[in-house]
Amino acid sequence: xxxxISKRAGAITLxxxxxxxxxxxxxxxxxxxxxxxxxxxxFYANALFFFFIALGTLxxxxxxxxxxxxxxxxxxRVYEAIAMYVPWGALAVLIVLVAGxxxxxxxxxxxxxxxxDVADTAxxxxxxxxxxxxxxxxxxxxxxxxxxxTFVFFARWFRTHSLRMDQETGTAxxxxxxxxxxxxxxxxxxxxxxxSILAWDWIMSIEPHWHSALFGxxxxxxxxxxxxxxxxxxxxxxxxxxxxxxxNSSHLHDMGKWVFAVSFLWxxxxxxxxxxxWYSNMPEESAYYVPRxxxxxxxxxGTFFINFGLPMLLLMSRDAKRSPKFLIGVGALxxxxxxxxxxxxxxxxxxxxxxxxxxxxEIGFFLAFLGLFIRVVLNALxxxxxxxxxxxxxxxxxxxxx
Amino acid sequence: MANKVIYAVYExxxxxxxxxxxxxxxxxxxxxxxSPFPIHGIDPIIGLKRTRLGxxxxxxxxxxxxxxxxxxxxxxxxxxxxxxGGKPNQHFYQNVPAFVxxxxxxTVLCAAHGMAxxxxxxxxxxxxxxxxxxxxxxxxxxxxxxxxxxxxxxFAPEAIxxxxxxxxxxxxxxxxx
Numbered sequence: 001x002x003x004x005i006s007k008r009a010g011a012i013t014l015x016x017x018x019x020x021x022x023x024x025x026x027x028x029x030x031x032x033x034x035x036x037x038x039x040x041x042x043f044y045a046n047a048l049f050f051f052f053i054a055l056g057t058l059x060x061x062x063x064x065x066x067x068x069x070x071x072x073x074x075x076x077r078v079y080e081a082i083a084m085y086v087p088w089g090a091l092a093v094l095i096v097l098v099a100g101x102x103x104x105x106x107x108x109x110x111x112x113x114x115x116x117d118v119a120d121t122a123x124x125x126x127x128x129x130x131x132x133x134x135x136x137x138x139x140x141x142x143x144x145x146x147x148x149x150t151f152v153f154f155a156r157w158f159r160t161h162s163l164r165m166d167q168e169t170g171t172a173x174x175x176x177x178x179x180x181x182x183x184x185x186x187x188x189x190x191x192x193x194x195x196s197i198l199a200w201d202w203i204m205s206i207e208p209h210w211h212s213a214l215f216g217x218x219x220x221x222x223x224x225x226x227x228x229x230x231x232x233x234x235x236x237x238x239x240x241x242x243x244x245x246x247x248n249s250s251h252l253h254d255m256g257k258w259v260f261a262v263s264f265l266w267x268x269x270x271x272x273x274x275x276x277x278w279y280s281n282m283p284e285e286s287a288y289y290v291p292r293x294x295x296x297x298x299x300x301x302g303t304f305f306i307n308f309g310l311p312m313l314l315l316m317s318r319d320a321k322r323s324p325k326f327l328i329g330v331g332a333l334x335x336x337x338x339x340x341x342x343x344x345x346x347x348x349x350x351x352x353x354x355x356x357x358x359x360x361x362e363i364g365f366f367l368a369f370l371g372l373f374i375r376v377v378l379n380a381l382x383x384x385x386x387x388x389x390x391x392x393x394x395x396x397x398x399x400x401x402x
Numbered sequence: 403m404a405n406k407v408i409y410a411v412y413e414x415x416x417x418x419x420x421x422x423x424x425x426x427x428x429x430x431x432x433x434x435x436x437s438p439f440p441i442h443g444i445d446p447i448i449g450l451k452r453t454r455l456g457x458x459x460x461x462x463x464x465x466x467x468x469x470x471x472x473x474x475x476x477x478x479x480x481x482x483x484x485x486x487g488g489k490p491n492q493h494f495y496q497n498v499p500a501f502v503x504x505x506x507x508x509t510v511l512c513a514a515h516g517m518a519x520x521x522x523x524x525x526x527x528x529x530x531x532x533x534x535x536x537x538x539x540x541x542x543x544x545x546x547x548x549x550x551x552x553x554x555x556x557f558a559p560e561a562i563x564x565x566x567x568x569x570x571x572x573x574x575x576x577x578x579x
Contacts, residue, residue, distance in 0.1 A: 279489070279500060317456075318456070402442060
């Protein structure tokens with residue numbers, strides 16, 4: 001059965017983009033920071049957030065090939081459709097990276113060549129010169145291009161391959177399945193490295209004096225959780241419209257379990273990073289948390305409560321994970337929780353004292369990106385049969401029962 | 403007429419499920435199923451009630467968390483305030499991040515052990531308890547369905563065995579009880 005985008009969904013997403021951009025323009029008019037840094041940072045935080053959702057989904061999608069999971073075959077197309085946002089997310093992030101490199105904004109102040117000039121006593125930074133063999137523009141760009149190109153390539157390859165498998169039967173189908181398997185193994189290994197590299201390069205280097213060994217995993221935990229939540233919301237939306245009739249309560253239960261489990265992964269890393277820094281209390285490490293917890297305690301602990309407390313308390317029971325209303329409500333809240341998480345990763349570092357809490361710019365760009373994201377995903381959903389036509393595990397997935 | 407137990411032996415869990423579905427639809431009560439591994443989806447077919455093990459586990463977890471809070475508070479704050487690396491030790495809430503790993507681990511420890519022990523007691527399978535397995539082959543590669551005539555007064559024993567014989571059954575054993 002093919003999915004057609006309803007007029008209402010088209011209008012709502014378009015309205016989101018328009019309203020979001022209007023709010024962002026109003027915010028831009030009130031942005032008095034140097035280089036319009038606030039606007040850039042708000043754009044960047046949202047670009048990252050939606051890119052991360054697509055990446056987390058792409059990772060889980062390939063993980064299912066590696067583990068040869070059968071039950072997800074029913075909802076495979078939803079994962080694929082979300083992963084089709086990867087090129088768009090990559091483009092949005094690329095814009096900010098290019099602008100940063102050209103000096104249009106100073107989100108990454110280490111990109112300023114004066115920080116490495118010993119003669120320039122006003123700007124010279126001994127720490128940055130110490131780590132400049134890693135954190136320099138040419139090497140940064142090599143990594144960025146490898147990261148972006150790999151993700152875009154695999155997102156497109158998996159999609160094309162999946163559509164090709166729809167046409168196949170018998171031994172050709174099995175051969176395609178193994179090809180998919182091998183590519184997925186390669187991708188998960190690459191993803192392990194590249195997701196950490198992008199977290200260090202694009203986010204941690206906003207505050208280059210601060211280092212956290214588990215930052216890459218923490219960002220990855222957020223990606224994965226965001227992907228799981230978004231996937232379950234899309235599946236419930238489609239089911240609500242009468243699509244995906246074969247997705248039963250066991251599939252929903254398993255998707256709910258993933259939201260629950262990955263929320264714990266994220267919480268573990270979020271808290272562990274804080275706890276170790278709080279405990280050792282070294283100035284160069286606590287410099288990250290002092291402005292965050294000192295000025296925005298609600299943002300930091302609210303994020304933790306929404307992303308950990310809510311799924312723990314509300315999604316623990318089996319009935320909750322099987323109830324669409326419950327799942328969509330909790331899922332939407334955690335979705336926002338991961339958004340505030342991305343905002344608190346980027347904004348305080350990029351703006352320092354200029355960041356006074358979530359305002360028009362963040363919300364404006366959020367709505368605009370949300371509209372774009374939903375449009376891209378729904379468009380990808382409408383391009384192919386919603387349930388795969390042929391897959392070695394299709395039958396098993398239809399009869400999924402737990 | 404003495405009550406009888408009927409054991410129907412199957413070679414495949416799916417065959418057993420099909421047979422059980424057929425008998426239950428006809429109104430026969432299936433007492434239990436013995437299998438070397440959990441059979442997904444058998445519970446609703448033979449009308450087993452949902453396990454309450456999750457609730458037990460949750461309560462053990464809450465108990466573990468409470469005990470851990472009490473323990474860390476009493477040891478580190480109340481009885482002998484510990485100054486470790488200059489961390490605040492006047493009040494529990496000031497030092498709680500340092501206790502979180504302990505609270506978490508003890509919660510998991512109590513929930514997991516409490517659940518496992520409850521499970522073993524409830525199944526009467528604690529180490530040393532006599533096995534209640536009707537047929538040792540059900541721990542290897544056979545799947546056995548148990549039916550009792552005392553629960554199926556509406557059917558003659560022969561009628562039940564007749565229905566079983568219509569399924570892909572391997573053998574049918576009857577026993578007095």
